[in-house]
Amino acid sequence: MKQVLTVLVIHAVSIIATVFIFTFTTAAVAAELEVTEVRASRDAGSISADGVVEAVRQTVIAAQVSGAITTLPVKAGDSMKAGQMLVRMDGRVASQQAHASQAQLEAARATLQVASKDFERQKQLFARQYISQAQLDRAEAQFNSAKADASAQIAQAGAAQTQSAYYTLQAPYAGRIADVYVSQGDMVTPGRALLSVFDPAALRVTATLPQAQLASIVQGQPIRIEIPGLPPSQRLIKVDHFIALPVTDASTHTVQLRLDLPIVNGLAPGMFARLQLPAQIVGRDDNARLYIPAKAIMRRAELYAVYVVNQQGRALLRQIRPGPVVGTEQEVLAGVAAGEKVALYPLVAAQSR
Structure with a gap:
């Protein structure tokens, strides 16, 4: 019986020692837990927006006449010079019509020349009273008719010449070929898109922003643009100003x-862009921006969380929605309130639970 009591006493002492050691370890970890308060700021912050890169000058070149493509010396990605020939269509019929119009113009000019000389002679004869007034009027009418016919032929020849020029398409400016939609030998009709071109020297980012946030943007400060599709050394671009279109979308209320x-x-063109626009926060206190040290945030896949320390000193895991990083701090858009305490080191806080 004494041996059984001795074993029970030893076992009880062991349990008490284990609980004591565990309590001591937990207390030590809790003592090492460093916390920081969620900082609220009403200073100038930033507004994030997504945008897309587009060309200021981007043109879709289409056919103005019908015909078969006989020459197509360019392909997608090629560079081009202003006035360079891009597409040539079969314009032999139009060329012949232009030659015919030119011949008719020469005939009309010859007729006008004869009518002009005849009218001058008729005027001289009328001055000597060799012919009547009616004969002079007929000579003047023939001269005016020949002059009008010559003017019409000049216009028709110019139209035929312009029409024949539509069969050769040239580059409107220096740039690059974005895409080619046809192949040599294709039959095209008026209005069909043949290729698209753009000027790589004039690019811009277009983004939409809620109209309520437009008034808080600070003008004159650098705007940071991030292009994730570029190499790391070229991703960040800073610009000095932006243009807001004076029309608001009635369906989405965005600018x-x-x-x-x-x-x-x-x-x-077409690359994704992420904008950080400098903004001044105005309004009530609950609209202030909240910041915590970036190292206090724990990320697992798409989950962002922090350990919030309550009044009893317990660390509770809470999901947050992060904003942009500003120096060593990160803005928190949702999940915590101003003045709350969060664990500075998430791994230490996880062990103290």
Whole structure:
């Protein structure tokens, strides 16, 4: 019986020692837990917006006449010079019509010349009273008719010449070929798109912003643009100003912003862009921006969370919605309130739970 009591006493002492050690360890970890308060700021912050890179000058070149494509010397990605021939269509019929119009113009000019000389002679004869007034009037009418016919032939010859020029399409400016929609030998009709071109030296970012946030944007401060599709050394671009279109979309209540970009190697229309617009927060206190140290945020896949320390000193995991990083701090858009305490080191807080 004494041996059984001795074993029970030893077992009880072991349990008490284990609980004591666990309590001591937990208390030590809790003592090492460093916390920081959620900082509220009403200073100038930033507004995030998504945009897309587009060309200021981007043109879709279409056919103005019908015909078969006989020459297509360019392809997508090629560079082009202003006035360079891009597409040539079969314009032999139009060329012959232009030659015919030119011949008719020469005939009309010859007829006008004869009518002019005849009218001068008739005037001289009338001055000597060799012919009647009616004969002079007929000579004048023939001269005016020949002059009008010559003018009509000049206009018709010019129209035929212009029509024949539609069969050769030239580059409207220096740039690059974005895409080619036809092949050599294709039969095209008026209005069909043949190729698209753009000027890589004039690019901009277009983004939409809620109209309620437009008034808080601070003018004259650098705007940061991030292009994730570029190499890391070229992703960040800073511009000085933007243009807000004076029309608000009635269905989405958004305003379109346009920001001109400098020349950057590898930048192309269609790339995704992320904007950080400097803004001044105005309004009530609950509209202030909230910041915590970036190292206090724990990320697992798409989950962002922090350990919030309550009044009892317990660390509770809470999901947040992060905003942009500003220096060593990160803005928190949702999940915490101003003045709350969060664990500075998430791993230490996880062990103290």
